[in-house]
Amino acid sequence: MKVKFKSRRLTAEAYTTGILKKDRVILSQAITLVESKLASDNNLAEEVINNIIPHTGNSLRIGITGVPGVGKSTFIESFGKYLTSKGKKLAVLTIDPSSQRSKGSILGDKTRMEELSNDPNAYVRPSASGTTLGGIHSKTRETILLCEAAGFDVILIETVGVGQSETSVKGLVDFFLLLMLSNAGDELQGIKRGIMEMADAIAINKVDGDNLQKGQLAKRQYQNALHMFPPNPNGWVPKVSTCSAIQNDGVEAIWKMIADFETAMKQNGFFEGNRKQQNLDWMQETIKYHLETDFYNHPEVKKAMEPMKELVINEKSPAITVAKRLLALYHENSNES
Amino acid sequence: MKVKFKSRRLTAEAYTTGILKKDRVILSQAITLVESKLASDNNLAEEVINNIIPHTGNSLRIGITGVPGVGKSTFIESFGKYLTSKGKKLAVLTIDPSSQRSKGSILGDKTRMEELSNDPNAYVRPSASGTTLGGIHSKTRETILLCEAAGFDVILIETVGVGQSETSVKGLVDFFLLLMLSNAGDELQGIKRGIMEMADAIAINKVDGDNLQKGQLAKRQYQNALHMFPPNPNGWVPKVSTCSAIQNDGVEAIWKMIADFETAMKQNGFFEGNRKQQNLDWMQETIKYHLETDFYNHPEVKKAMEPMKELVINEKSPAITVAKRLLALYHENSNES
Structure with missing residues (x-):
């Protein structure tokens, strides 16, 4: 088992084997990995999840x-x-x-x-x-x-x-x-x-x-x-x-x-049906989350957001017009980002 | 008042004046315009809405x-x-x-x-x-x-x-x-x-x-x-x-x-607060709608969607992995679209 002490992370295989062997310590470490916000941890966590999903x-x-x-x-x-x-x-x-x-x-x-x-x-x-x-x-x-x-x-x-x-x-x-x-x-x-x-x-x-x-x-x-x-x-x-x-x-x-x-x-049949629907919802929520995060974190959009919001809140412009202006800003500048 | 008989549409000014004059016939025509799905109608409708919003x-x-x-x-x-x-x-x-x-x-x-x-x-x-x-x-x-x-x-x-x-x-x-x-x-x-x-x-x-x-x-x-x-x-x-x-x-x-x-x-203060929040929600819903429509209508995404959904529904792959694969397809191909 290859343990990288510096990051205190195991390999995906080590997590997988440990979890399937019902090792509590490794389970806890895997949950910590899943909860991490580091991009490298996210990729490792995804690999572990992919490994264990049949179980x-x-x-x-x-x-x-x-x-x-x-x-x-x-x-x-x-x-x-x-x-x-x-x-x-x-x-x-x-x-x-x-x-x-x-x-x-x-x-x-x-x-x-x-x-x-x-x-x-x-x-x-x-x-x-x-x-x-x-x-x-x-x-x-x-x-x-x-x-x-x-x-x-x-x-x-x-x-x-x-x-x-x-x-x-x-x-x-x-x-x-x-x-x-x-x-x-x-x-x-x-x-x-x-x-x-x-x-x-x-x-x-x-x-x-x-x-x-x-x-x-x-x-x-x-x-x-x-x-x-x-x-x-x-x-x-x-x-x-x-x-x-x-x-x-x-x-x-x-x-x-x-x-x-x-x-x-x-x-x-509702038990299985509900689970299937929850999985699908999860996929769609993930997509929505990424699309919106990309949009709202875009530098041009961020810069324009507050004054645009003011226009909408105070009914100076219809929400649709403002939304379209923000979307245009996003699309014009998204090739460079 | 310039009436284009072919499209049965008025000018934005004619709609605006008519509505502000409380002309029922023009109001009805403007609602029909707003409900239209034609892109040209949408632009005209937006102009009318922008004109009347102070009222x-x-x-x-x-x-x-x-x-x-x-x-x-x-x-x-x-x-x-x-x-x-x-x-x-x-x-x-x-x-x-x-x-x-x-x-x-x-x-x-x-x-x-x-x-x-x-x-x-x-x-x-x-x-x-x-x-x-x-x-x-x-x-x-x-x-x-x-x-x-x-x-x-x-x-x-x-x-x-x-x-x-x-x-x-x-x-x-x-x-x-x-x-x-x-x-x-x-x-x-x-x-x-x-x-x-x-x-x-x-x-x-x-x-x-x-x-x-x-x-x-x-x-x-x-x-x-x-x-x-x-x-x-x-x-x-x-x-x-x-x-x-x-x-x-x-x-x-x-x-x-x-x-x-x-x-x-x-x-x-809740009356005004609620109106402001509704306007903001409307803006955000419009943005979400456009982002998701772009995504789900993208030819590569559309092509991959059904088999990907199957993977998620039947728990062959975690929803997050599939979502990321679809997002990658979308981003790789969005410069060409």
């Missing part, structure tokens, strides 16, 4: 979202421990919008999911939410593939539900679970509009002790609210469950519901 | 959506007659997804809003939902501007709520009204997911006779459902009203609510 796609990908305070870590610990007790191999990817700023979140995530982090059948890894090459979640997509090649059969992707990430997480997963609290509605203050309609299920957490009655009320309220949404094309009616993750209560029922979803979607 | 922006733009059967035409007749009786000048643009196929829809719209069509203070015009230059609704946007320059101070944009058009209509209007029926939920079968969260208000129509009680129940159900959504950043809490358009009942209250919305949004 991917065999997991169930679950998105879990909830605002801070809803008990996500406790839920994932309880849910995760249940899954590993059933013989599942579980990877947890946490997308922390702050992880770009504070390097501390890696330690933070491992601390807040301590039991799971020490479980030999679980793997907890924060995923940077960088908006680098290929759109907002290309790194997370590739990390999912790496984890699948390393033999994980359930992948949880955790987000906080307050930013842009959730709408794109929906495009990464097979099932989208929204965690809520019993004081129905209050925590919505923090949540991004549109998330509710994306949920395949809502789990009301912390339904224990004095909260039992409130939890049942919230369950009915959310059920009524979900009934007001147009039906899913896949025929799935979003479910509402209650649980107390801290007491390991209700977690098994949630897994059963997700397993029912998987069975139903595999029977009606 | 635009002074209307209230209202989107009205509801599935077939909800009573949209009757509602718009009743609501529209109320507005003209209050001295408003009203333009109604109907976006009919079928209008590209059947030329009959123009007559159809005028027949189904007969009273309004004969009202000197109202103007009813079907707007083609073509996906031509500049994205799905650029034609409707320009038509709104033409109507504003012609002195209309309320513009209703009507869509059927079943296709892609609604999410983009939200980007055209100041207020988005969703028409529903008392059998809460049933008509959701036909509606596109995501529309509910876009609504600034829901009006439950046909609440009369035997329907009164059901209407009140539906009102409470929708109010509860809307309460489950995250709040709007503009501070507006979506309202639910009942009405019977055929009996002209409840229509005045709906107008009062919309007027309250306008006042509140103008006070807190």
